[in-house]
Amino acid sequence: MSLMISSPHTHSGKSVQTTMLLVMLALAPATSFGLYLFGWPAINLFLATLLGCLLFEAISLKIMGKPVGKYLSDGSAILTGWLLAMSLPPSAPWWIGVLGAFLAIVIGKQVFGGIGQNLFNPAMVARVALLISFPLEMTTWAHPAPLFTDGAPDFMQGLQITFGGWVPDGYSGATTLGHIRTETGQGHLLSSLTDLASGSNMAMGWVGGSMGETSALLLLGGGLFLLWKRIISWHIPASLIGTLLLLATIMHTVNPEKFPGADVHLLAGATLLGAFFIATDLVTSPVSPTGQLLFGAGCGLLVYVIRTWAGYPEGMAFAVLLMNALTPLIDHYLRPRIYGRDRKGEPLNYVSTGGKS
Amino acid sequence: MGYLTTHKITKLFRIRGGVHPDDCKTLSASQPIEDLPMPDLLHIPLQQHIGAAAKPAVKRGDHVLKGQLLANSQGMISAPVHAPTSGRIVGVGHYPAHHASGLSVHTITLQPDGKDEWIELDPVADPFALEPAEIAARVAAAGIVGMGGATFPSAVKLNLRNRYALHTLVINGAECEPYLTCDDRLMREEADGVIDGVRIMAYALGVENIAIGIENNKPEAQAAMREAAKDFPNIQVIGLPMRYPMGSEKHLVQTLTGLETPARGLTADIGIVVHNPATALAVHDALREGKPLVSRVVTVSGGAISQPRNLRVPLGTKVQTLIDHCGGFNSEPARLISGGPMMGNVLPDTRVPTVKGGNGILALTAKEVSENQESPCIRCASCVQACPCGLLPLEMAANARAGNLDAVTKLGLMDCIACGSCSYVCPSHIPLVQYFNYAKGELASRQRAKHKQDETKRLIEHRNARMEAQARAKKEAMERRKREAAAKKAKAAAAKQAEEASA
Numbered sequence: 037m038s039l040m041i042s043s044p045h046t047h048s049g050k051s052v053q054t055t056m057l058l059v060m061l062a063l064a065p066a067t068s069f070g071l072y073l074f075g076w077p078a079i080n081l082f083l084a085t086l087l088g089c090l091l092f093e094a095i096s097l098k099i100m101g102k103p104v105g106k107y108l109s110d111g112s113a114i115l116t117g118w119l120l121a122m123s124l125p126p127s128a129p130w131w132i133g134v135l136g137a138f139l140a141i142v143i144g145k146q147v148f149g150g151i152g153q154n155l156f157n158p159a160m161v162a163r164v165a166l167l168i169s170f171p172l173e174m175t176t177w178a179h180p181a182p183l184f185t186d187g188a189p190d191f192m193q194g195l196q197i198t199f200g201g202w203v204p205d206g207y208s209g210a211t212t213l214g215h216i217r218t219e220t221g222q223g224h225l226l227s228s229l230t231d232l233a234s235g236s237n238m239a240m241g242w243v244g245g246s247m248g249e250t251s252a253l254l255l256l257g258g259g260l261f262l263l264w265k266r267i268i269s270w271h272i273p274a275s276l277i278g279t280l281l282l283l284a285t286i287m288h289t290v291n292p293e294k295f296p297g298a299d300v301h302l303l304a305g306a307t308l309l310g311a312f313f314i315a316t317d318l319v320t321s322p323v324s325p326t327g328q329l330l331f332g333a334g335c336g337l338l339v340y341v342i343r344t345w346a347g348y349p350e351g352m353a354f355a356v357l358l359m360n361a362l363t364p365l366i367d368h369y370l371r372p373r374i375y376g377r378d379r380k381g382e383p384l385n386y387v388s389t390g391g392k393s
Numbered sequence: 394m395g396y397l398t399t400h401k402i403t404k405l406f407r408i409r410g411g412v413h414p415d416d417c418k419t420l421s422a423s424q425p426i427e428d429l430p431m432p433d434l435l436h437i438p439l440q441q442h443i444g445a446a447a448k449p450a451v452k453r454g455d456h457v458l459k460g461q462l463l464a465n466s467q468g469m470i471s472a473p474v475h476a477p478t479s480g481r482i483v484g485v486g487h488y489p490a491h492h493a494s495g496l497s498v499h500t501i502t503l504q505p506d507g508k509d510e511w512i513e514l515d516p517v518a519d520p521f522a523l524e525p526a527e528i529a530a531r532v533a534a535a536g537i538v539g540m541g542g543a544t545f546p547s548a549v550k551l552n553l554r555n556r557y558a559l560h561t562l563v564i565n566g567a568e569c570e571p572y573l574t575c576d577d578r579l580m581r582e583e584a585d586g587v588i589d590g591v592r593i594m595a596y597a598l599g600v601e602n603i604a605i606g607i608e609n610n611k612p613e614a615q616a617a618m619r620e621a622a623k624d625f626p627n628i629q630v631i632g633l634p635m636r637y638p639m640g641s642e643k644h645l646v647q648t649l650t651g652l653e654t655p656a657r658g659l660t661a662d663i664g665i666v667v668h669n670p671a672t673a674l675a676v677h678d679a680l681r682e683g684k685p686l687v688s689r690v691v692t693v694s695g696g697a698i699s700q701p702r703n704l705r706v707p708l709g710t711k712v713q714t715l716i717d718h719c720g721g722f723n724s725e726p727a728r729l730i731s732g733g734p735m736m737g738n739v740l741p742d743t744r745v746p747t748v749k750g751g752n753g754i755l756a757l758t759a760k761e762v763s764e765n766q767e768s769p770c771i772r773c774a775s776c777v778q779a780c781p782c783g784l785l786p787l788e789m790a791a792n793a794r795a796g797n798l799d800a801v802t803k804l805g806l807m808d809c810i811a812c813g814s815c816s817y818v819c820p821s822h823i824p825l826v827q828y829f830n831y832a833k834g835e836l837a838s839r840q841r842a843k844h845k846q847d848e849t850k851r852l853i854e855h856r857n858a859r860m861e862a863q864a865r866a867k868k869e870a871m872e873r874r875k876r877e878a879a880a881k882k883a884k885a886a887a888a889k890q891a892e893e894a895s896a
Contacts, residue, residue, distance in 0.1 A: 042827035044813030045755075046414060046571065046734040047763040050820040052771055110768065152769040152821075269778065323774035323785060372783040374805045375409065375643070376656035381805075383656035386663060 052151075055318075056111030058267050062258035063118060063248070063313065069241055070248040074126035075183045076194020078247050082121045084130040084198070088137025089117030096146035112151050116140050119159040119313060122248025123306065123353065124166075127178040127208065130198050132170065136162040156360045157317045160353040167353070176208050177244040211245045212238065212304040216296055217349040225293040238303035249309040252302070259312030268316040271328035272335075276311045277302065279336025287344070295344065305343070310335070310352035320360045327363075327370040334359045402604055402629055406651035408644045410781040411636040412814045414571050414735065416610055417761075421694045421701040422574045426582055428705045429718055431505050435477055435709030436488045436746040437463060439499040442538040443545045444470030446499060455482045458512040460685050463501050466533065472546045472749075473536045475685040476512075477707035480505040491712075491731060491748045495741030503709065514683035520593045525554065528597040528680065535679035536686045536749075541565060541576075541640070541669035542732055544750035547676070550666055551597045557661040562595045563649060566607040566614065566670050567633055567640035570733025573753045575690040576670050578703045580607065580614035584621035587670045590677030592625065598666055603628040604649055605670075608635050637735060638812040642667040644781055656808055671752075691747060693719045697726035697756035706747045712754055713743035726756035727764070734761070735813045765822040776815035776825060782808050786815035786825045793828040798839065801832045 071078050093113035097104045120136050143165075144158030145151070167174045181188035189197055189204070196202040210218065212233050219229055233243045241251025249255070262268045280301055287295035301307060306314070315321065315335045322331050335355045342351025373379055440446035447464035451457060457476040464474040481504045488500035520528060533548030553559060564587075568576045580587055595603050605622070607615045609632045622628040633639050633648060643654040645667065652663045660667055671690065678684045687708055694701035699720030706715060712731075716722065730737040732753055740754075776786035784805045792800040806829060815825045 041728070041739050042816075042824055042830050043732075043737055043811070044735045044817050044826065045728050045730050045737060045739075045757055045762050046817065047765070047822065048412065048414070048818050049763055050775070050818060051765065051822070052768055052820050055771070055773065055820050106766075106768070112771075150769065152771045267773075269774075318771050318773040320772075323772060323777045323787065325778075367788075371785060372409075372777065372780075374656065374784060374808050375782040376653050376658070376808065377805075383658065384653055385655060386652070 052110045055267055056115045058265050059115055062261045066251050066254040066258055067248050069251045069254055072183050073180045074178055075181055075188045076191050077197040078126035080194055080198035081128055081133045085121040085133035085137055086114055086117040088134040089113045089141050092138050092141040096142055116158045120162050123163045123246050125177055126247040127176055127197055128173050129201055132173050136166050139165045152319055154319055156357055157320045160356050163353045177211050178208050179244055180242055209244055212243060214349040220294055235299055249306045252308050255308040271325050272316045272332035273311040275329045275332030276315055276336040279333045280340050283340040305350045306352040315356050322363050322366045324370050324372050327366040330366055331359050402631055402649050405648050408647050408781055409783055410779050412779050412817050414637055417571045418574050421692050421703055424702045426578050426690055426703045426705050431478055432710050432714045435503040437474055437501045437709035439464045439474055441749040442472040447474045449485050451482050453482055453485055458510050460512040470546055470549055472538050475536055475687050477687040477709055478505045479508050479510040489745050491745045493738045516683040517680050520680040521596055525597045531679055532676055537675045538749050540671035542750045542752055547672055553661045553666055554599045558664055559598055559600045560664040561602040562598055562600050563665055563667045564591055564605040564670055565640055565645055565667050566605055567645055569637045569640040570735055572694045572755055573692045573733050575692045575703055575752050577611045577614050579690055580670050581617045583674055584617040586677045587673045588621040590673030593676055593680055594668055601627050605630045606633045606645055608633045608639055610635050638781055641810055692753040695755040696758040696761050697722045697724050699723045708747055710747045712745055715754055722756055727759040727762045728757045730755040767823055768821045770821055775818040779814040779818045790825045790828040793832040798835055806832055
C-alpha cells in the first residue's frame with residue numbers, strides 16, 4: 037500500500053486495449069463484408085498485412101528494448117494493419133501489404149517513438165507511400181466477386197492472385213470516383229454516364245473499391261457504434277462529412293453535368309471509412325472539440341478539392357495526412373476555455389463587463 | 394452589481410465535462426445513523442482545520458467535561474477544539490495524523506470516564522435576535538469547520554458579508570463522491586435541524602435566498618428536506634443531475650445560476666456562499682443547544698468492509714474502532730481511504746483518529762480500485778472531455794513529467810481542482826492528478842525558495858545599506874572632529890597670536 041498514491045482510487049475500467057478492441061469491433065461488419073465481397077485474394081492480403089504489422093511492431097519493440105508482450109497486446113499494431121488493409125485494393129499482391137505494414141509501423145509510428153508519439157496516421161502514411169511508389173498495383177480495382185459465387189476466384193486462384201501476381205481477364209475495373217474523374221476529365225457529361233453504380237449499390241457496397249471502404253451502411257453503423265461507446269466524439273465525422281457534402285451540393289448546383297452530387301461523395305470512395313475511422317485516429321487528431329471541428333472541416337475541404345481538381349480521384353489519405361500536420365498547431369491555438377477565465381485566460385470580471393446574466 | 398438578483402432558480406445550467414462513476418451508495422445508504430459506543434481512548438489532533446493549529450488550554454492530568462475547551466484557536470483563520478466526552482487528559486503530545494503522510498501532529502489524548510457528562514451549556518433561545526456577528530462568533534467558538542471535507546473555519550465564511558455583496562446561501566447536498574452517504578442520512582434523519590441551521594447561517598450572512606442542491610440519487614433526502622423547508626418560501630430544494638464533480642462548489646453554483654466563479658476568486662465574488670448540510674446541523678447544535686462540534690457522521694464503506702454503516706463518531710476515535718464496529722474487513726483491502734474514492738487520501742494505517750473533516754472511511758478491494766500499469770498517452774482526449782475546468786490534462790501531465798513547471802502553470806495548473814475526473818477516464822491509466830499534485834508541490838517549494846531568496850536578498854541589502862550609513866556617519870564624524878580640532882587649533886593659534894601681540 038504505497039502512500040504516494042494520489043486520488044482517484046477508482047477507475048472507469050477503460051484501457052487502451054479495450055479502446056482498440058472496440059474500434060476493431062466497429063470495423064468488423066464492414067470488413068467481413070469486404071472480405072466476402074472480394075473473396076480469397078482479399079482475405080490473403082488482409083492476413084498478410086496484419087501479420088506484417090505484428091511482425092514489424094515486435095521487431096521494433098525488441099530493438100528499442102520495450103516490453104514486447106505488453107505493447108503488442110495493446111492492439112494498436114493490429115488496428116493499424118487492419119485500417120491499412122481496409123484501404124488497399126483487394127487484389128493487390130502480398131508484398132504491397134507487407135511493405136505497407138513496414139511503412140506504417142516502422143516509418144509511420146515507431147521512428148516517432150511508438151504508440152501515441154506519431155504525428156501522422158500510420159496507415160495513411162503507408163497507403164500514400166504505396167500509392168505514389170506503386171501506382172499500378174494500388175489502382176487495380178477488382179470487380180465485386182463474392183465468395184462461393186460463379187466467377188469468383190477459388191482458394192487456389194486466390195493464392196495465385198495474391199502471391200503469384202496473376203490478374204485474371206476482366207477481373208478489374210474502375211471505382212465510381214475514378215470512373216467519374218476519367219469521364220468528366222474527357223469532357224463527358226455526367227448524365228451520359230449510364231454505367232455508374234446505383235445509390236443503393238453504393239450504400240450496400242456492391243461496388244469495386246478498397247477492401248473495406250465499399251459498404252457505406254456498415255461503416256456508418258460501425259461509426260455510430262463508436263460514437264455510442266464514446267470512443268470517438270461527433271465533431272470530426274460531422275464536420276468532415278458536413279463540409280464535403282456542403283461543397284458537393286454547391287458545386288453540383290452550379291454545374292450538375294460536371295460535378296457529382298452529395299450522394300456520390302457521401303457513398304463512394306473512402307468518405308465514411310475516413311470520417312469515422314481514419315480522421316478520428318486518436319493520436320493524430322486534435323484534442324479539443326473546436327480543434328476537432330476545424331480538423332474535420334479541413335479534411336472535408338481537402339477531400340473535395342483533391343477529388344475534384346487534383347491528380348487523384350480519391351483524396352482521403354492525402355487530406356488526413358495534411359491535416360495531421362496541422363494538428364499540433366490546431367492544438368496550440370484552439371484550447372478549451374478554462375473555467376472562470378475568458379478566452380484570453382484572464383479571470384472573469386463580472387463587474388467591469390456589467391454582468392451577463 | 395446588478396447581476397443575478399432573481400430569487401427563484403427555475404432552470405439548471407449545464408457544467409462542462411464530468412464523469413459518471415458507479416455511485417456504490419447502496420452499500421450504506423439504507424443504514425440509519427448509529428452512535429458509535431464511546432471508545433477507551435480519544436486522540437484529538439489540534440489541527441483539524443485549514444489555518445493555524447489550536448493551542449492547548451489543558452494539561453496532563455486535568456479532568457474535563459464533554460464540550461469543554463481543549464485548545465484555543467490561534468489567529469484569524471483557525472478553530473478551537475473541544476472535549477468529545479468527559480474524562481481525564483492523559484497526554485498532550487504527538488500522535489500520527491489523519492493524513493497520508495502519517496506524520497506525528499500535536500494531539501491531546503483523553504481517557505473517557507464513561508459518564509459523558511456535558512459542561513454547562515449556553516443555548517440561545519432565539520438566534521435571530523442576535524447580531525449576525527454574534528452568531529459568527531458563536532460558530533467560531535464552537536469549533537465548526539466545513540464538514541464536507543474542506544475544513545475551512547465556517548465562521549470566517551459567515552463573516553464574508555463584510556466584504557462582499559451576498560444574495561444567496563447555497564447548501565451543497567450533492568454528495569457526488571461515490572460510496573459516501575453521511576450527508577444523505579443526515580438530511581433524511583435530521584432535516585429539521587439542518588434547515589434550522591441553514592436559516593441561522595442565512596441570517597448571519599444577511600441573505601434572503603437559500604438553495605439546497607441535492608443530487609437526484611437521493612430522493613429520500615430531497616423529500617425530507619422539502620418537507621422540513623415547506624414553511625419557508627425563501628428556501629428552495631433543488632434536484633441536481635448526477636454527475637461528478639457536482640459537489641465542487643464552483644460547479645454547483647454554476648449549475649444553479651449559470652455563473653462561473655472568476656479564476657482565483659471565491660463564490661462570494663458572485664454573491665454566493667456555499668456550506669455543507671453537516672455544517673448547518675453543527676451550527677444549529679451550537680446555537681440552539683450551545684454544543685460545540687465534538688462528533689460527526691462518518692460513512693464506513695467499501696467492498697472490503699463487512700457491514701458498511703453510517704456512524705456518529707466522537708472526534709478522536711481511532712479509525713480501527715470504526716472498522717471493528719462495522720464487522721472488520723471481509724478481505725484484505727487494497728486501499729484504505731479517508732474521504733471518497735475520487736478525491737480522498739490514502740490512510741497510512743488504522744490507528745489514526747477521526748477528525749472534523751473526515752466524512753468517510755473506505756476500505757476498497759483491488760477490483761474497486763482497478764489499479765493498472767501506466768502506459769503511454771494515446772491522445773484520446775478523454776481527459777479533455779472529462780475536465781470540468783476546461784484544462785488539457787494530457788498536456789499538463791506531459792509538461793509536469795518533463796519538469797517544465799512554467800508550461801504547466803501556463804496551462805492552468807492552479808485552475809485544476811484535483812477532482813480526478815481525468816485520471817478516472819484515462820485508458821492509459823496515467824496518474825494525472827499525481828503529476829499535478831507533484832507540480833503544485835514543486836511550484837509551492839519553488840515559491841518558498843524564491844521567497845526565502847528574496848528575503849535573504851532584502852536582508853543583505855538592508856545590512857549593506859546600514860553598514861554604508863554607519864561608515865558614512867563614522868567618516869562624517871571623523872571629518873567633523875578633524876574640522877573642530879583644526880578650528881580649535883586655529884583659534885588657539887589666533888589667541889596665542891593675539892596674546893603675543895598684546896604682550
